[in-house]
Amino acid sequence: MTRSGSLEGGLFMTPRNTKPIRSPDGLSNGPPAIPTETETITSLPPGAPASQMSASTASDGEPLSPTSLDSNAMTDSVDSILGKLTVSPQTIPEGKIVEHTVTSPVSTEGVTSPISRNSSMRSMAFGSTRPARIPGSGSRRSSRRSTSNSISPAHAFLSSWTRENPAVEPAVEPKPDDEGQEIGLEGERYVIGRRVSSGGFGVIKEVHSITQAGNRVVRAVKIVRKSVADKDPAENEKAQQELEHEVSVWRHLEHRHILRLHAVYDTEYATFCLMDLNVGGTLFDVVRKSRLNAIESGGRKGLEPKLAKKYAYQLASALRYLHQDVRVCHRDVKLENCLIDMTVPNAETEGGFLRLCDFGLADFLHSDSGGDDDSPERFGLASASGSNYPTTSSVIGTLEYASPRGLSVNRKLFETAGDVWAYGVIIYTLCTGDLPFKDPFPARTVDRIMSADWDHTALKHAAAGADDVIDLVRGCLEKDIDIRFTIGDAMRSSWFDGAREPEEGPVAW
Known part of the structure; x- marks a missing residue:
C-alpha cells in the first residue's frame, strides 16, 4: 500500500495496482477504487474512533462501506485468518516430500510455502508451488551443524564435542618414536613397544619383529631425538655429537659380555640404535x-x-x-x-x-x-x-x-x-x-x-x-x-x- 493523502481530514491508503471505480457515465471520478485481493483501510471522518476501522475482502468492483463493519466482524475476520495460517503438528516420514499450501483469506488463489526443518523459523515463499525436500533425508535426524552430506554423523558429533568442550583436545598425530610406530629398513622392520628407561635426551624402548621363519624377536632401541623442545640448539647439537661418537666406537665391538649394537637408523627426527634387550637390571x-x-x-x-x-x-x-x-x-x-x-x-x-x-x-x-x-x-x-x-x-x-x-x-x-x-x-x-x-x-x-x-x-x-x-x-x-x-x-x-x-x-x- 502507498499513502496517497487525506480526504476530508481522514487517512486514505492507496494500494498498488488499483482499479478505478467508474461512475455510471463511465468516467473515472473521485479517489482510486478499492483493489481486489488486498486489504484496505477506508477513510474516516475526523475524530472517528478506531473501532470503526476494519479489514475485509471485497470482490472486484464492490466498494466497502465503513458502516457495514463493526468490531465483532473485525474480530471474526482476524480469527478466521489466524486459523487458516496455523499449521497443525504432523509427523513427517523419513524421505517423504512435504508440501504445505496455505490459502490466504484475502486471496482466491493458493500460496505454497516450503517449510525447512533445518531452520528455526518457517520460511514462506509466496507464489512458488515447488515442493521442499527435507535436508539430510537419508539420515534419521539432520544436524544443524552439518554443512556437507559427505560428513559422517560420528565426525559431526566429535567435531561438535570438541567445539563445545575446549578441554577435550583433538587427536595428535603420532611421532616417529611413539609406541606402535615402525623403524628399520626394507625386510627388517621393528615395531616400537613400551618404554624401558629414559634420560635427558634419549629414551630406551622395546622393539618387536618377526623373522622370515616366523620367530618373534624382541630387542631394544635407544632413541635420541635431533631436537628436544626444552633444550637449546647448542645442547641438542652436543647430544647428537656425543651419540655419533659413541656409535663410532660401539659399532666395532662384538663380545659375549658387551651389549651388542645391531644397527643404527638415522632419520631427520631421531637416531635409532638397535641393540639387545636386557631383562634383569644392573x-x-x-x-x-x-x-x-x-x-x-x-x-x-x-x-x-x-x-x-x-x-x-x-x-x-x-x-x-x-x-x-x-x-x-x-x-x-x-x-x-x-x-x-x-x-x-x-x-x-x-x-x-x-x-x-x-x-x-x-x-x-x-x-x-x-x-x-x-x-x-x-x-x-x-x-x-x-x-x-x-x-x-x-x-x-x-x-x-x-x-x-x-x-x-x-x-x-x-x-x-x-x-x-x-x-x-x-x-x-x-x-x-x-x-x-x-x-x-x-x-x-x-x-x-x-x-x-x-x-x-x-x-x-x-x-x-x-x-x-x-x-x-x-x-x-x-x-x-x-x-x-x-x-x-x-x-x-x-x-x-x-x-x-x-x-x-x-x-x-
Missing part, C-alpha cells in the same frame, strides 16, 4: 638387593663369594677384550653400566649374565693422548687436607670410581689404567656391599682416592679371610700406574679359580 641393583637382605644373610651386605667371583670375572673378560683386542678404553666403568641378563638358565640360583654397556666416553687408545702437560689441575675445590683438586662436575665419569691420576691431570686420559682402578672399586663393592671411597662430603672422597685409603679389614672379613681377593684389589687400586695391575694380570689371580670361562672369540648373536 649390577648396582644386584648389590642393593644384597644389602637389603643383609639380615637374612647373617649380616653380609655383599654378594656370596661364588656370585661375586662370577660377575667379576665376566666384567674382566669384557675389559680384556676392549684393552687388548680392539684397543679401547671405556673410561666409565661402574656398577650401573654392567647389565645383568636374568633370562639365562638357572639365573636365580647361579646368577645372570653380565654385559658391559654405555660407550659414550669410550675411545680408542692413542699414542698421544693430547694435553699440554701432566701438571695438577687447579679448580678451586680444597680437599680436607688443604690440597686443591678438581670439582666433581669436572671429573670424567663418576667421582667414586675415578683414579688419582684422573683427578690430578689437566687433560683427558686415553689409557687403560683408569679402567683397572674402577674395576678394583667394583670388586671391593661386590664383596663388601660398600664403595671403598665414599664420603658424604665430596672433598673427603677426593682425599681418600688420592691417598688410596680403603678398608682392608672390611674386605678380608667379607671375603672370609681370602687373601687372594685382597691381593687382587690391592693390585688394581695401586696409585702408581707403572706397577698397577693390567686387566690381564687381574684375570690370572687365583681368586678366580673355579669361576673362569673358556676364552672364546666373538660370539654370533
Whole structure:
C-alpha cells in the first residue's frame, strides 16, 4: 500500500495496482477504487474512533462501506485468518516430500510455502508451488551443524564435542618414536613397544619383529631425538655429537659380555640404535638387593663369594677384550653400566649374565693422548687436607670410581689404567656391599682416592679371610700406574679359580 493523502481530514491508503471505480457515465471520478485481493483501510471522518476501522475482502468492483463493519466482524475476520495460517503438528516420514499450501483469506488463489526443518523459523515463499525436500533425508535426524552430506554423523558429533568442550583436545598425530610406530629398513622392520628407561635426551624402548621363519624377536632401541623442545640448539647439537661418537666406537665391538649394537637408523627426527634387550637390571641393583637382605644373610651386605667371583670375572673378560683386542678404553666403568641378563638358565640360583654397556666416553687408545702437560689441575675445590683438586662436575665419569691420576691431570686420559682402578672399586663393592671411597662430603672422597685409603679389614672379613681377593684389589687400586695391575694380570689371580670361562672369540648373536 502507498499513502496517497487525506480526504476530508481522514487517512486514505492507496494500494498498488488499483482499479478505478467508474461512475455510471463511465468516467473515472473521485479517489482510486478499492483493489481486489488486498486489504484496505477506508477513510474516516475526523475524530472517528478506531473501532470503526476494519479489514475485509471485497470482490472486484464492490466498494466497502465503513458502516457495514463493526468490531465483532473485525474480530471474526482476524480469527478466521489466524486459523487458516496455523499449521497443525504432523509427523513427517523419513524421505517423504512435504508440501504445505496455505490459502490466504484475502486471496482466491493458493500460496505454497516450503517449510525447512533445518531452520528455526518457517520460511514462506509466496507464489512458488515447488515442493521442499527435507535436508539430510537419508539420515534419521539432520544436524544443524552439518554443512556437507559427505560428513559422517560420528565426525559431526566429535567435531561438535570438541567445539563445545575446549578441554577435550583433538587427536595428535603420532611421532616417529611413539609406541606402535615402525623403524628399520626394507625386510627388517621393528615395531616400537613400551618404554624401558629414559634420560635427558634419549629414551630406551622395546622393539618387536618377526623373522622370515616366523620367530618373534624382541630387542631394544635407544632413541635420541635431533631436537628436544626444552633444550637449546647448542645442547641438542652436543647430544647428537656425543651419540655419533659413541656409535663410532660401539659399532666395532662384538663380545659375549658387551651389549651388542645391531644397527643404527638415522632419520631427520631421531637416531635409532638397535641393540639387545636386557631383562634383569644392573649390577648396582644386584648389590642393593644384597644389602637389603643383609639380615637374612647373617649380616653380609655383599654378594656370596661364588656370585661375586662370577660377575667379576665376566666384567674382566669384557675389559680384556676392549684393552687388548680392539684397543679401547671405556673410561666409565661402574656398577650401573654392567647389565645383568636374568633370562639365562638357572639365573636365580647361579646368577645372570653380565654385559658391559654405555660407550659414550669410550675411545680408542692413542699414542698421544693430547694435553699440554701432566701438571695438577687447579679448580678451586680444597680437599680436607688443604690440597686443591678438581670439582666433581669436572671429573670424567663418576667421582667414586675415578683414579688419582684422573683427578690430578689437566687433560683427558686415553689409557687403560683408569679402567683397572674402577674395576678394583667394583670388586671391593661386590664383596663388601660398600664403595671403598665414599664420603658424604665430596672433598673427603677426593682425599681418600688420592691417598688410596680403603678398608682392608672390611674386605678380608667379607671375603672370609681370602687373601687372594685382597691381593687382587690391592693390585688394581695401586696409585702408581707403572706397577698397577693390567686387566690381564687381574684375570690370572687365583681368586678366580673355579669361576673362569673358556676364552672364546666373538660370539654370533
